Amino acid sequence: MKFFIDTANLSQIKEAEDLGVLDGVTTNPSLMAKEGITGQDNILKHYVDICNIVSGDVSAEVISTDFHGIVAEGEMLASLHKQIVVKVPMIKDGVKALKYFSSKGIRTNCTLVFSAGQSILAAKAGATYVSPFLGRLDDINQDGVELIHQIVHIYRTYGYTTQVLAASIRSPLHIVKCAEAGADVATCPLSAILDLLKHPLTDIGLAKFLADAKKFSESPVR
Numbered sequence: 415m416k417f418f419i420d421t422a423n424l425s426q427i428k429e430a431e432d433l434g435v436l437d438g439v440t441t442n443p444s445l446m447a448k449e450g451i452t453g454q455d456n457i458l459k460h461y462v463d464i465c466n467i468v469s470g471d472v473s474a475e476v477i478s479t480d481f482h483g484i485v486a487e488g489e490m491l492a493s494l495h496k497q498i499v500v501k502v503p504m505i506k507d508g509v510k511a512l513k514y515f516s517s518k519g520i521r522t523n524c525t526l527v528f529s530a531g532q533s534i535l536a537a538k539a540g541a542t543y544v545s546p547f548l549g550r551l552d553d554i555n556q557d558g559v560e561l562i563h564q565i566v567h568i569y570r571t572y573g574y575t576t577q578v579l580a581a582s583i584r585s586p587l588h589i590v591k592c593a594e595a596g597a598d599v600a601t602c603p604l605s606a607i608l609d610l611l612k613h614p615l616t617d618i619g620l621a622k623f624l625a626d627a628k629k630f631s632e633s634p635v636r
């Protein structure tokens with residue numbers, strides 16, 4: 415399973431890249447706003463800055479909601495850098511635009527997906543990635559991980575090549591559950607990736623090893 419980081423924060427992206435496990439980045443307009451990135455020129459420059467930190471795919475989201483607007487915006491975003499993947503919302507004109515981009519060889523990430531039915535439309539329209547938002551489903555008392563299982567099963571059954579990009583991940587457990595479900599990618603906040611490191615027995619075991627090593631190094635050499 416690939417790891418993408420779900421942020422527009424450059425220092426967090428660098429930290430994840432330095433860890434050596436990062437395969438790409440997803441952003442959205444809310445994440446850009448959170449970093450105070452506003453105005454089209456700044457936003458476009460920020461996408462290029464992100465592409466220069468990582469070597470994998472970087473999702474950049476359109477804000478148009480009509481077919482011609484989505485196409486114009488998506489073509490402009492795709493021309494920024496070869497790593498850019500155009501993020502398109504799961505709406506009627508979005509599905510039409512996914513089909514158009516697919517025919518032009520422009521890679522896409524269909525976002526705001528909350529049902530298996532929506533994921534079938536995204537795959538049939540030729541999306542490169544589909545982004546089911548599992549955390550937001552959990553937030554409304556629906557089983558987000560179950561949706562990942564469902565989509566993976568449907569895509570494998572029919573041989574759809576669209577990659578399942580599990581999004582809206584909140585915890586390390588979500589990451590493990592998505593791996594079990596067969597997701598192709600998990601896009602996560604840095605905190606969830608770093609939380610995968612943690613286990614109290616690792617800390618206790620390491621402290622004991624280091625204490626024993628110190629005793630040994632302090633004993634006289636025979």
Ligand code: E4P
Nearest residue numbers: 420440441442550581582583
């Ligand atoms: C996906 O690409 C989205 O940016 C993201 O995962 C949404 O997550 P949230 O529900 O934590 O906002």
